[in-house]
Amino acid sequence: MTSWSLRGLPERARCLVMGVVNVTPDSFSDGGRWFDTSAAIRHGLDLVAQGADIVDVGGESTRPGAARVPLEEEIRRVEPVIRALAAEGVTVSVDTMRAEVAEIAVEAGAALVNDVSGGLADPAMPRVVAATGVPYVVMHWRGHSHDMDSRAIYADVVTEVREELAKRVDSVLAEGVAEEQIIIDPGLGFAKRPEHNWALLKHLDRLAELGYPILVGASRKRFLSRLLAAPDGTARPFEECDVATAAVSALAAAAGAWCVRVHDVRPNADAVRVAAAWRAGGAG
Numbered sequence: 001m002t003s004w005s006l007r008g009l010p011e012r013a014r015c016l017v018m019g020v021v022n023v024t025p026d027s028f029s030d031g032g033r034w035f036d037t038s039a040a041i042r043h044g045l046d047l048v049a050q051g052a053d054i055v056d057v058g059g060e061s062t063r064p065g066a067a068r069v070p071l072e073e074e075i076r077r078v079e080p081v082i083r084a085l086a087a088e089g090v091t092v093s094v095d096t097m098r099a100e101v102a103e104i105a106v107e108a109g110a111a112l113v114n115d116v117s118g119g120l121a122d123p124a125m126p127r128v129v130a131a132t133g134v135p136y137v138v139m140h141w142r143g144h145s146h147d148m149d150s151r152a153i154y155a156d157v158v159t160e161v162r163e164e165l166a167k168r169v170d171s172v173l174a175e176g177v178a179e180e181q182i183i184i185d186p187g188l189g190f191a192k193r194p195e196h197n198w199a200l201l202k203h204l205d206r207l208a209e210l211g212y213p214i215l216v217g218a219s220r221k222r223f224l225s226r227l228l229a230a231p232d233g234t235a236r237p238f239e240e241c242d243v244a245t246a247a248v249s250a251l252a253a254a255a256g257a258w259c260v261r262v263h264d265v266r267p268n269a270d271a272v273r274v275a276a277a278w279r280a281g282g283a284g
Contacts, residue, residue: 139185
């Protein structure tokens with residue numbers, strides 16, 4: 001696989017694993033479980049013990065239909081968690097759409113800014129990221145959670161997502177972000193229907209043509225719960241989709257993804273290692 005050297009982030013001869021810490025009361029998969037600061041810190045350390053290379057800390061739910069939280073509340077949620085984990089030597093990323101939160105998070109020790117809006121939600125974000133010099137995830141995004149499902153209209157989802165990502169990358173480069181800071185994310189589940197997500201996963205190679213590392217976030221998303229629905233059509237509970245998530249992680253890693261973002265780390269850490277061995281065997 002392509003070896004990526006990103007400032008402040010681990011380098012491995014395999015796909016990386018990013019573990020999720022939602023410091024929120026309402027996230028779709030584990031809302032409230034890690035809302036307490038101490039619980040969130042313990043969970044972040046547990047994820048590292050299970051094999052996470054990066055811990056992604058977020059204080060605002062992006063589940064479909066979610067309302068935004070006030071700036072001050074988002075900062076209150078994430079800053080102490082990031083500071084404590086970074087002090088323990090954990091490589092931390094901050095999951096935020098706000099430039100001010102990103103700036104405070106980096107000051108607290110975050111090594112990566114993961115912006116699901118790709119700089120569209122806060123025009124100041126690219127300039128802040130450029131000034132910090134940390135890697136920056138530019139995700140494909142068409143709007144906030146309250147109306148993103150209405151924007152899931154594509155004639156050719158792979159081509160359109162690729163073109164829209166390329167435009168966002170050009171925009172953040174124009175704001176001063178360096179090419180070596182950029183990571184791209186196809187935004188699975190964000191203004192995407194199940195068929196769109198599967199097409200993007202099938203054609204990660206088309207996104208790789210843009211020349212940047214790719215982050216894939218499929219963990220516990222609705223398209224997996226619907227795939228695994230019961231015979232009566234009842235969707236599988238999100239927390240019972242971790243085996244399917246690991247399967248996607250193995251496939252994404254085998255296709256050359258730089259990192260997978262997951263809730264249940266251990267099976268996904270195993271999955272990316274299996275994918276790395278499979279790729280190495282194919283080169284023999």
